[in-house]
Structures are given as structure tokens and as C-alpha cells.
Amino acid sequence: MAKLTSLKAEKRQLDRRAADHIRSHILDGIFPANSRLLETQLSDELEVSRGTVRSALAQLASEGLVKQVAFTRWEVSGSSTTDGWEIYTLRGALEGLGANLAAANVTAEDASRLRTIGSELLRAISERRFQDATDIDFDLHAAIIALARHRRLADQHRLIMHQVRFHMVQSGFLPKDYDELIAEHKELIEAVIAGDAERAERLARNHNDAEVRLLTASLQQGDQSGRLDAESV
């Protein structure tokens, strides 16, 4: 007997839904970087209690999208050059591991699935639907990570990709060379499908190298938009 599992999926906890709402506002740029978030204001807007909002904000803080200044304020995280550098280097390490593991246990259906997403990406770009293309890009990377069958990695990857998205919005990032982008993705997909773990890992790790080099250079040039480390020890 088919038991219809939770037809009413709206039973999700209020604080989770509140967190989702606030998160999407942040990722869409409605709450800009470094802007202040007031518990009372959010609780009014979402029509939940302040405690629920606090719980949601705490979640977002653990995801790195929000910062808490104790006894004082909540604010949307900044997205400085330093932040960008951190985000992309960490992403490289995680996706490198993911691609390696994915290549090690890829199946035939996985392969066709990856190729499907790849062709969707190609189509979106050729039709100049760049917003869709970005989403599909994210889906593709998530799909590869999923193949690693590594829950902790998948969780971390989801979090860092939120930060990537946030940083892209804040910095007005746009890919420069769509042809190269497509080529890189195609290469990565084929390496994973071929089961070439080493090659897949290298491609995944270097996928953001251009971005990282740019940010590194910007940092070393004494770009002061990064936060300063005032403390030692």
C-alpha cells in the first residue's frame, strides 16, 4: 500500500522557513552586504515571534551569510576581496575532493545525467539566457558533488555555493568568456564520466583559478577592501 508520505510538506519548522526567506532575500541582494537586520522588524514582516527569528538568524550565521555582534546587532556578512578569495579557494578544495570521489563511483545513468545538464547549460548560453545558465552551472556542480556520496561534503558544498552566489551578486561578477566556460565544464564532465579521478580533481580545483588569481593579485596590491586582522595570538 503506497503510503503518501507527508502530502502536507508545509509542516516544516517555522524557523527553517524563516531562514529560507531571509536567505533568499540576502542572495537576491534585497538585504545588501553589511546591512543591519533587526529582529523585531523581521518578526513583524514574517509574522513570527522574535525567538523564531533569532533561531533563523543563528542558522544563517552558521552558514556564514550573517554575522552576530553580541548584545548589539545582526548584520549581513561583507563580501570583500578577502572574502571572495576565501570562498573560491575553499570551493576549489571541496570540489576537487568531490570530483575525485565522483569519478571513482560514477555509473552509466550518472553519466547521461551529467551530459544532459551539460547540454542544457550549452543551450542556455547559446540562447543567451544567462540567468538560467548560472543556475544550471550551479546544478551541474551540485550534481557532481552528489555523485561523491559524501554527506558532509555535500553539506559544506551547499553552504559555500550560497556564499559564492552571494559574492557574485555583491561584486557584479559575470563570466568573461562563455566559450572557455563551456569547454572547461565539458572537460570536467568527461573526466568524471571516464572515471579519471586524478584528472577530474585537477580540473575541478583549477576551475576557479582565474578568479582566485585575480583576487590574490588584488589583495597583494594593497587593496584595502579586505578586513584587517587586528588581533594576533
Next chain:
Amino acid sequence: MAKLTSLKAEKRQLDRRAADHIRSHILDGIFPANSRLLETQLSDELEVSRGTVRSALAQLASEGLVKQVAFTRWEVSGSSTTDGWEIYTLRGALEGLGANLAAANVTAEDASRLRTIGSELLRAISERRFQDATDIDFDLHAAIIALARHRRLADQHRLIMHQVRFHMVQSGFLPKDYDELIAEHKELIEAVIAGDAERAERLARNHNDAEVRLLTASLQQGDQSGRLDAESV
């Protein structure tokens, strides 16, 4: 003029302190894997309100030490073979990145600091103070990560090391070969100090390879202590 910064550091928020308390109980094995945690019981024991305990538990859940079953229960995370495999592979990726970056910007004082910790480790082992040795081992790896000057990486590393510690306690892990352990650490330290990023990265990544291979083999042998993935999509 020496400004005395915050003599009263006990102003930390209650939920943080509650989380610290519960976390140390988990890491010390007082709350065993998969054991249930009752909000009321904890709030009685810690003499704080249930809301505060809830906040603490939510933090620990985001750290992966605790699981929340909605509307039902909190429990200490399990530590199966699968979990161990996830933890050590992820650790390898993070420490690889960390060692690479550390080697890239190590200074003279950093070098002496690392060597000091290294000799402390050596002494603890030669004097058969193995508990101390484990702590120093953790300090050493944390010190290398700190050199990377990468806040997100440091945060993730701290979390994963908590899980490593937990898994070690749960699985009764003990290093087999202290001589090799020392040799590996010495090699890693010297590679970082020499600024050989590539070599440092490789050493850091392979540091847990023996453990990973053991766990991988155990998994492929159909060891069913890992959790099953019941869902697809």
C-alpha cells in the same frame, strides 16, 4: 599605555557556554553516540532555560555533533564507518589546502613556533604521555591551518577536528606506530617552513591515508555499520 582588554571574559552568552559544556561532554564520551538528549534534563542540569538549551543544541547540530529529529528528539550523532570515512577524507582536503597556503606565507617566527610544537609532541610521546600527545597533535595541525590566514578554512577545520576527536573516542582509535607518526609530522613541518607548498599539501593530504584506506576497505567489505541512503533524487 597598555590597554587592558576585557578582564571579564565571562560575559559570554549563556547559550555558547551551554554548547561548550554539552560539546565537551560529547567529546569526552559522557554522552555516547546515538544517545538521546532531553531539553528539560539539560536545562535542569545547566540551570538555564529550555530556550537557551535549544539554542545550544542547534549550534551543536550545525557542527555535526548532534542530530535533530523534528518534533521528536535530539540525539548525539552516530560515528559509523561511513562517518569516519567522510570525516577523514574531508579533513584531508581541508588540511591540504591549509598546508599549501601556510607554506606560501610562513615567517621566521611561525617556523620556530611550529618547531617548538613539534618538539613538544616528540617529548610527550617519548615520555609516553599519550593523552598530551594527542592534544599537541591537534594543536600542531591547528597551528598550520592558522598560518593559512583563511578564516573560513579555520572555522571548518575546527569543526571537522571536533568530529575527528569524537570519532576517535567512539571507535577507540589509537595510533599504531608512533615513530612513523613523528616522522610524518616532522616532514610536514619542514615542508611548510621551507615554503614548498606543493609538497606540504601532498603530505597533509596523505596524512590520514592509512586511516582512510582502512575505512574504505571496511566499507567495501559490506560493513553495514554505515547508514543506508534510503532516498534518491
Next chain:
DNA sequence: GCAACAGAAATTGCTGACAATCGGCGATTG
């Protein structure tokens, strides 16, 4: 004897109110 069901008990989810803390504004004083 066993399965299904209803009510009770236990536990988690959420809320509104109270307490503690912070930042700014104005008064005061040298």
C-alpha cells in the same frame, strides 16, 4: 490472543513578557 484505536503522558515548537546591555545624546566640569 492480537490488531486497531483512543486517550494520556511526555516532549518538542513557538510565543510574549521581562532583564541585561549597548550606543548615542545632552549636561556638566575643567
Next chain:
DNA sequence: CAATCGCCGATTGTCAGCAATTTCTGTTGC
């Protein structure tokens, strides 16, 4: 006039209680 102190409003931190949900238990019907 400038610097410091203390008050006040605003905001976050904590609490105790009510609501919703799950699990347990005893009962009923077959």
C-alpha cells in the same frame, strides 16, 4: 570649548508558559 560622565531609548538575551506533535499505554472489538 573639549572631554567625560550619566541617563535614556533601542536592541538583544533569557525566561516561563502555552500550543502542537509524537509516543506510550490501556482498552475495546473481533
